Amino acid sequence: MKVNAQSVNFNADRKLIDFLQNRMDKLETFYDKVISSDVYLKVENTSSKENKIVEIKLNIPGDKFVIKKQCKTFEEAIDSCCNSLERKLIKHKEKSRVQA
Numbered sequence: 001m002k003v004n005a006q007s008v009n010f011n012a013d014r015k016l017i018d019f020l021q022n023r024m025d026k027l028e029t030f031y032d033k034v035i036s037s038d039v040y041l042k043v044e045n046t047s048s049k050e051n052k053i054v055e056i057k058l059n060i061p062g063d064k065f066v067i068k069k070q071c072k073t074f075e076e077a078i079d080s081c082c083n084s085l086e087r088k089l090i091k092h093k094e095k096s097r098v099q100a
Helices: 014-029 074-099
Strands: 002-008 036-043 052-060 063-071
Touching: 002 014, 014 036, 014 074, 052 074, 063 074
Parallel strands: 002 036
Antiparallel strands: 036 052, 052 063
16 A cells, blocks of 8 residues: 655654554555555644654545544554554445445
């Protein structure tokens, strides 16, 4: 799957990008018609520890899913986003099966 990652207010290292790519590739096991995804990694300048924001826009035929999570680490936020996307993709796949 094509993953467009953009980091805002910091430079993402290779390890984080690889983790993101591996986690996004797992989504294709739930729904194989995923076109592409746009991932925005942001660091908010606040005093709270949960200042890492991950926003994922997933493009599938005829629809688009947007998930945004804020956590202490990027890995935690990416995992949380991907878990939400897995549930959405399963629900979408079941819905399209019922209509067919």
